Amino acid sequence: MSWLLRPLTEQAHALRSGAVTSAELVEETLRRIGCLDGRVGAFLRVTPEDARAAAHAADLRLRAEGEAAPDLCGIPIGLKDVLCTEGVETTAGSRILQGFVPPYSATAALRLAEAGAVAVGKCNCDEFAMGSSTENSAYQPTRNPHALDRVPGGSSGGSAAAVSAGLVTVALGTDTGGSIRQPAGLCGVVGFKPTYGRVSRYGLIAFASSLDQVGPFARTVRDCALVYRAIAGPDRRDATCSAREVEDPCPQLSLGVAGLRLGVPVEYVEAGLEPGVRRVFDEACQRLAAAGAGIEPVSIPSTRFALAAYYVIAPAEASSNLARMDGLRFGPGRPDARTLREQLEEARHHGFGPEVQRRIMLGTYALSRGYYDAYYRRAQQVRTLVAQDFARAFAKVDAILAPTSPTLAFRLGERLTDPLAMYQSDVCTVPFSLAGVPAVSVPAGSAEGLPVGLQVAAPTFADALCLRVAQAVETACGVAEPPALALEPVR
Amino acid sequence: MSEGALRASDLGPALARWEPVIGLEVHAQLLTRSKMFCGCRADYAGLPPNTNTCPTCLGLPGALPVANAEAIRQTVRTGCALQSRIPLHSKFDRKNYFYPDLPKGYQISQYDLPLCVGGWLEFEVAGVERAARITRVHLEEDAGKLFHGGEIHHGGSSLVDLNRAGVPLMEIVGEPDLRTPQEARAYLVALRQLLLYLGVNDGNMEEGSLRCDANISLRPRGDDGLGVRTEVKNLNSFRILQRALEQEVLRQAARLEAQLPLRQETRGWSEAEGTTVAQRSKEAADDYRYFPDPDLPPLTLSPAWVETVRAEVPELPRARALRLRQAHGLSHEEARGLTERPREADYFERVVGAGAPAAVAAAWQLNELAGLCQRTHRSLEASGLTPEQLARLLVLVDCREVSGATAKELLAEAFGSGADPAELVEARGLRQVSDEAALTVHVEAAIEAQPKAAQDYRAGNDRALAALVGQVMGATRGRGDARVVSRLLRERLPRDPPS
Numbered sequence: 002m003s004w005l006l007r008p009l010t011e012q013a014h015a016l017r018s019g020a021v022t023s024a025e026l027v028e029e030t031l032r033r034i035g036c037l038d039g040r041v042g043a044f045l046r047v048t049p050e051d052a053r054a055a056a057h058a059a060d061l062r063l064r065a066e067g068e069a070a071p072d073l074c075g076i077p078i079g080l081k082d083v084l085c086t087e088g089v090e091t092t093a094g095s096r097i098l099q100g101f102v103p104p105y106s107a108t109a110a111l112r113l114a115e116a117g118a119v120a121v122g123k124c125n126c127d128e129f130a131m132g133s134s135t136e137n138s139a140y141q142p143t144r145n146p147h148a149l150d151r152v153p154g155g156s157s158g159g160s161a162a163a164v165s166a167g168l169v170t171v172a173l174g175t176d177t178g179g180s181i182r183q184p185a186g187l188c189g190v191v192g193f194k195p196t197y198g199r200v201s202r203y204g205l206i207a208f209a210s211s212l213d214q215v216g217p218f219a220r221t222v223r224d225c226a227l228v229y230r231a232i233a234g235p236d237r238r239d240a241t242c243s244a245r246e247v248e249d250p251c252p253q254l255s256l257g258v259a260g261l262r263l264g265v266p267v268e269y270v271e272a273g274l275e276p277g278v279r280r281v282f283d284e285a286c287q288r289l290a291a292a293g294a295g296i297e298p299v300s301i302p303s304t305r306f307a308l309a310a311y312y313v314i315a316p317a318e319a320s321s322n323l324a325r326m327d328g329l330r331f332g333p334g335r336p337d338a339r340t341l342r343e344q345l346e347e348a349r350h351h352g353f354g355p356e357v358q359r360r361i362m363l364g365t366y367a368l369s370r371g372y373y374d375a376y377y378r379r380a381q382q383v384r385t386l387v388a389q390d391f392a393r394a395f396a397k398v399d400a401i402l403a404p405t406s407p408t409l410a411f412r413l414g415e416r417l418t419d420p421l422a423m424y425q426s427d428v429c430t431v432p433f434s435l436a437g438v439p440a441v442s443v444p445a446g447s448a449e450g451l452p453v454g455l456q457v458a459a460p461t462f463a464d465a466l467c468l469r470v471a472q473a474v475e476t477a478c479g480v481a482e483p484p485a486l487a488l489e490p491v492r
Numbered sequence: 493m494s495e496g497a498l499r500a501s502d503l504g505p506a507l508a509r510w511e512p513v514i515g516l517e518v519h520a521q522l523l524t525r526s527k528m529f530c531g532c533r534a535d536y537a538g539l540p541p542n543t544n545t546c547p548t549c550l551g552l553p554g555a556l557p558v559a560n561a562e563a564i565r566q567t568v569r570t571g572c573a574l575q576s577r578i579p580l581h582s583k584f585d586r587k588n589y590f591y592p593d594l595p596k597g598y599q600i601s602q603y604d605l606p607l608c609v610g611g612w613l614e615f616e617v618a619g620v621e622r623a624a625r626i627t628r629v630h631l632e633e634d635a636g637k638l639f640h641g642g643e644i645h646h647g648g649s650s651l652v653d654l655n656r657a658g659v660p661l662m663e664i665v666g667e668p669d670l671r672t673p674q675e676a677r678a679y680l681v682a683l684r685q686l687l688l689y690l691g692v693n694d695g696n697m698e699e700g701s702l703r704c705d706a707n708i709s710l711r712p713r714g715d716d717g718l719g720v721r722t723e724v725k726n727l728n729s730f731r732i733l734q735r736a737l738e739q740e741v742l743r744q745a746a747r748l749e750a751q752l753p754l755r756q757e758t759r760g761w762s763e764a765e766g767t768t769v770a771q772r773s774k775e776a777a778d779d780y781r782y783f784p785d786p787d788l789p790p791l792t793l794s795p796a797w798v799e800t801v802r803a804e805v806p807e808l809p810r811a812r813a814l815r816l817r818q819a820h821g822l823s824h825e826e827a828r829g830l831t832e833r834p835r836e837a838d839y840f841e842r843v844v845g846a847g848a849p850a851a852v853a854a855a856w857q858l859n860e861l862a863g864l865c866q867r868t869h870r871s872l873e874a875s876g877l878t879p880e881q882l883a884r885l886l887v888l889v890d891c892r893e894v895s896g897a898t899a900k901e902l903l904a905e906a907f908g909s910g911a912d913p914a915e916l917v918e919a920r921g922l923r924q925v926s927d928e929a930a931l932t933v934h935v936e937a938a939i940e941a942q943p944k945a946a947q948d949y950r951a952g953n954d955r956a957l958a959a960l961v962g963q964v965m966g967a968t969r970g971r972g973d974a975r976v977v978s979r980l981l982r983e984r985l986p987r988d989p990p991s
Contacts, residue, residue, distance in 0.1 A: 325551040
């Protein structure tokens with residue numbers, strides 16, 4: 002089996018023992034991308050030269066520092082294309098940013114690079130992270146490695162598919178309303194959205210600033226924890242990034258769930274879960290109970306308003322965040338435009354895809370004079386209620402369990418013409434986003450040959466506890482099998 | 493469009509029938525080291541275009557703002573000086589609109605929770621004390637600058653310089669409490685002076701680091717309703733503020749009297765036409781879609797911090813003028829003149845502190861030094877003349893050791909050269925000759941040399957004495973004490989009895 006399908010911890014060990022070099026891992030990555038990504042479409046661009054240079058540097062460092070080298074040293078990673086990378090084109094999956102080469106890197110990407118991780122390329126995503134299937138990318142669709150006619154979820158579908166297919170060991174994604182967790186669930190990998198404010202957003206091309214959070218994808222919970230540990234923490238360049246010290250999740254990962262109280266929100270399981278999803282979720286809960294956890298129902302009454310509130314707040318912020326895309330300083334622009342108005346309208350009309358235009362209009366409307374109180378202010382009130390509901394629930398239980406997605410991975414094109422059905426994909430993930438709490442999706446089993454994820458959420462800044470419970474799920478349900486595609490021989 | 497400049501002589505009659513209601517919005521760039529939300533320099537003067545920029549002030553995707561604590565401090569200090577209430581909770585909001593000088597497509601400003609609320613500004617108009625209420629003081633970021641090669645909306649090309657984008661900008665919004673253009677000017681003079689005292693702005697209206705917009709409407713005298721107002725922009729000097737408002741009074745009065753409608757609109761001052769011209773109509777009110785900036789956490793100030801900042805407020809101009817009058821027996825005009833700028837008041841106090849008599853110091857600083865500053869385009873600090881040097885010279889003048897004429901020449905020489913005038917006195921032997929015995933020799937020689945003048949004076953022609961004094965001064969190379977010389981001459985030239 003390919004090195005890249007083994008856990009990061011194993012690769013790290015082999016890199017230190019000399020069983021493999023970073024250069025070899027990176028060549029294998031590039032080979033696998035060359036062989037498999039034509040069918041998956043996880044990467045928008047691959048940077049072999051940069052990757053080989055970084056791998057060489059990592060090998061020198063491993064030799065020099067040995068065991069003291071950071072866990073991620075020499076490990077091939079993928080970065081969602083909403084994360085700015087110095088000197089490497091960054092488009093956020095949008096035409097309007099075609100050719101934009103940032104003069105700086107996102108803090109999260111920079112921290113991984115400093116830890117010696119080797120970025121091999123930029124992963125596909127829905128345009129400006131708006132979508133739940135990665136079909137809104139202006140460049141290409143990404144396919145689910147478990148079933149190529151199905152979506153990988155979104156918006157971080159490229160990152161999830163890249164890890165699922167074993168193209169990279171780990172990848173970074175971003176999550177606004179479920180964009181890490183939902184694709185992780187649909188692709189059968191672990192995806193973690195830390196507490197809002199735990200990871201710097203500097204260099205993350207904003208969708209909805211009050212919700213966006215950077216987080217890792219990996220094959221195992223421990224691997225996720227290692228990446229999280231490397232990227233989390235204060236950053237003076239992001240005023241919303243917490244100054245709190247980061248609690249190291251690794252020492253407590255294996256503590257298990259015996260004696261912990263885990264809540265299951267009744268509103269989540271009652272509402273429209275596909276039978277396969279329901280079965281896997283119930284079985285996972287039983288296994289956790291068998292492992293000593295107390296499983297009890299909790300209520301999050303505001304759940305039924307959460308999705309609506311989210312689809313007001315996020316587009317409102319997006320309508321303002323995307324105003325800087327005027328084609329004047331970056332992107333293709335309209336050099337032939339004759340007036341300022343023409344320049345703006347043409348650049349934005351041709352630069353943005355239909356879903357982005359739809360959300361800009363929704364958000365602009367929600368913030369308009371005369372509508373602000375009815376939409377934006379009301380949505381923020383709902384957000385407060387959601388946070389209060391979770392605070393109440395967390396007074397009773399240590400963590401919350403929920404399905405990640407109400408459905409299995411759907412077919413490409415199936416929901417493209419029905420935005421509301423697409424928005425429904427986020428119903429189980431959005432409430433945790435509104436509350437700002439940490440949440441992780443862990444593979445819990447499969448149905449109809451497709452992966453099913455389970456979500457674990459914990460109180461704000463209890464990211465370590467969140468990962469500890471996720472580890473217990475992984476222990477109880479087993480690490481997900483890689484897709485058949487990932488096991489194909491690669492030359 | 494322009495209706496042409498209206499005659500200023502009509503202003504009196506217009507003001508007799510109509511009462512202007514004027515409020516000013518003043519934007520002041522703060523004197524911080526860095527920009528409002530990034531580490532670029534706040535002082536962009538003289539830098540090549542677009543070199544004082546970074547991802548944040550260029551509005552590049554993914555770049556984030558971090559608020560400048562010093563800018564918040566200077567704004568709160570200003571609020572304290574204006575007697576504003578300083579709420580402990582404040583926040584930044586986004587004001588959304590598209591314009592090429594605004595790289596993010598929104599300006600970070602403050603909407604409903606400004607840093608400072610209420611307050612008032614005291615000022616003086618033609619010797620009368622007045623006060624106008626302050627609505628609010630808030631903090632925002634400046635935009636870039638556009639250089640138009642043509643009309644940007646109609647096919648021309650324009651260049652964008654973002655060196656200024658993101659410079660901290662404090663907006664001081666005044667209540668419409670001003671009733672004449674002259675009063676508006678006096679308000680702005682006082683506000684500028686206050687900002688200089690607080691050390692938060694350089695007061696440079698020409699360069700645009702202090703900018704003023706005015707809202708003005710007219711109502712019939714005796715009425716207390718409000719008319720249709722216009723907003724007049726680009727008022728970048730005291731003179732233009734007053735002239736533009738006078739023109740608006742005339743224009744609005746003429747329209748009202750002709751029963752023509754007034755539009756709520758934005759007008760700008762046109763120097764070429766000597767009047768205001770319409771810029772855009774505000775009938776379709778702009779919708780800036782303000783909402784709290786999610787990139788910046790709400791601000792929470794502690795009462796203790798606010799008190800620390802309050803304690804930083806220095807002695808303000810009016811208090812200082814009063815103290816100078818009381819401590820040094822200066823006149824109202826002298827005290828006001830010396831306290832116009834804080835550095836000049838500091839200078840005066842140091843001159844007095846170094847031993848110069850206050851009355852002499854005030855007279856010399858306000859007349860001779862002010863004149864030198866104006867002629868040489870140098871400030872006192874840049875002149876190289878220290879207060880201590882000036883004090884030594886003025887002590888010599890006061891003891892009549894140096895003549896006034898000599899002192900003036902020495903000051904002119906020292907100003908800008910760094911020379912010490914009192915040292916020049918010694919080096920060149922310029923001490924005034926007051927010794928009567930020494931002067932008597934010259935006096936008698938002068939009478940002998942100009943018998944005609946002596947005779948004329950004795951015959952009652954006062955002006956003839958000047959020629960004799962001049963002769964003595966010439967003989968003493970200007971060092972003779974003119975008063976002693978005059979007395980000695982008069983003693984020797986008794987007037988003839990009237991015939």
